[in-house]
Amino acid sequence: MNYKKVEKRLALSNKTFTTSTLILTVIGFSNGILANGLTVNEQSASGAGTAYAGRSSSALDASTIYGNPAGLTKLKRSEVSGGVAVFDVKNDISDAQGGAPGTNKGDFVPMAPVPFGYLSTPISEDLSVGLGLYVPFGLVNDSESTFQGRYQGSYSDVKVVTLQPTIAYRINQYVSIGGGPTINRFDAELQNDLATGAFNAGQDTTIKIDGTDTALGYNLGLLVDLNPATSWGITYHSKVNYHLKGHTTVSDSPGFLGLNGKYDAKLDITLPESVDTSITHHFNERWTGYLGATWTRWSRIQQIETETNVSGAGNAGSLESLSEPLNWRDTWSAAVGGSYQLTPQWVLRAGYAYDPSPSHNADRSVRLPVGNRKSVTLGAGYSPNPNVTIDVAYGYVWESTASVNKANASGVQPEYSAKFDNSANGLVTQMTYRF
Template structure:
């Protein structure tokens, strides 16, 4: 069966899908799920292996090595999970539920990419994807509701990309990004009083990359992604025993990162890939929501550390229609038992991934992917910080316990060559 797709329909669908994002936590607040094809190899080779238009998000130079005008549209689905078992020690007396499950919500991460060559050297593209985000929603009455209920941070990038081939084996690329963030924080600090803080912001950012085909079989790539320095403005709303609304602001930095990738084709069937990504999470020092007078109304010290994500992957050309993939990634967390919080119950994680690509026609192929992600168990002992000056509020008590979590991720992606 032959398929024909209209360019405007594909492009509109890609942008629309990428703007309807529900997020799940990756290491830190990062999101890797920007492609089903790279998910299949544990994201190994994502900055060197130009297999489809989704390389726009990881290395803008990669679009120079794609064949013709093409689009990639897809979605990754992360199933709910996560469990906490513990209690609140000290005042106030009620401990809350000692066991809380599935606070990480089932989330959809759509993405869309469109690439068109201008001539033999210049290629341009448009992309929509999610680089950062988190969606936690604890059940009412859980042991840490005084510190946090819902934590939602949504970041969506709309990127224009240009790539130039200096030689047949070398290209560089640049992406100009409009990045939009929306945040929502809820908690129940004093009995029957509920607080909700929300806000948003839009800024410009950029990324840059290069790819070199060292030999016919070996390709290396590197890319740099600028930090996202947001200043969210919105409202703090109280409901229940107390009511009222006031204007608040939150400075939020999503950090820069650097990717290094290599791809090597062993023969006509086997290809191996590797990737190392460094993220400067030490920029993320705090959640500090302030009101119009500059006073802190909600403060959470983060004090994260820089991280590395290391991955290895492979693909096997089974026949003319089926390509099989597998990969592994170690994803280092920016937190440990000393600075874990209810708004970032993160831990080092191991990714085990599998994928396949089905060629359905000369113009179209479909990627399928699955990942099992296991987080290391992590302990928490968090008290309510009173503000940047230091100290804690003993009236909140201390949440102590242990987090356990794993995730199942499914991805699908349609690639079409015009």
């Protein structure tokens, strides 16, 4: 790292330092939340067993509120269903290079539970209502304090929690429709280090960002029984516009700058819409096949606009804004699965899914260094009586090698490049009670 260049840049003015670090750090936040690695599929253990291949064309339980709200018309009794998913993620880092020394231990994703819960009830033979609570997006990582790439991102905790009231109506014996608004709570906390030690008694500057917003969206579904053995479904998850408000907190900055403190910050983010479609076919009383695909309109996200209220020493509360291109591309993911009714009480499931990353190497972030994703799942459902079903699913996920190449754009964020090989073991459990 060229410390003379950094010292000259910092000495120009407090405003130069603030604009080139605080705002670029906020933009690092936006890079970290827009990729397949943020999308959380675990809203159901019964669906996870087949890699969610038939999510929009089968209504196994009340979790159809997320998979296809029209499926509520298939549930003839009231249901309460809920569960949790946990993942053990492994990150292998190789060929790491950068402008600062440090370690590359990897494995920086802590184990975190992902809960979900649903309630549904039929109002009449053709009309049903329900309520779902689930996590459609999430990201957690916490690297070691000496991580070589810490200047591009050292800590992330991003989650979206959604509450979805739902109504479904059966138009005739073949066609059902359903939908409802989504109330989405977005919470984010991130941290970056800045390489200011050369003129700060060896002390790096720390920048922490937090932001929250609650925004509305909607989900719509159509379910069609093509014949007694085959059903087709399609589900639309709308885009959601977030206008996050929070703070940027600066600590341990060089004393001559006087930048330590808390600043108001704003960040506008749109999580794009997606369309999920699938076919479910019952080959016989025991065997069922599922085939599905999901399109996500990531190309809607071409750039991110950020604003930071720069109110440190030498700045009278000016509002700085910056936009950065992201160059996302639309993606198609696909899944195939099957189930086997072993006994009246036991059903066995398996599936395979492929989910590509929307980002190119030039856009990939240290916070979310994901590649094209493959997953294999196994699952089982056990119904000791007609009122209770317990579902369990296991999944192994692995990704193609993902390259990260981040430049020193601000002067105090040393460049970092590396290759990431990611994999994970996941377990999802769920219990459904009918009454």
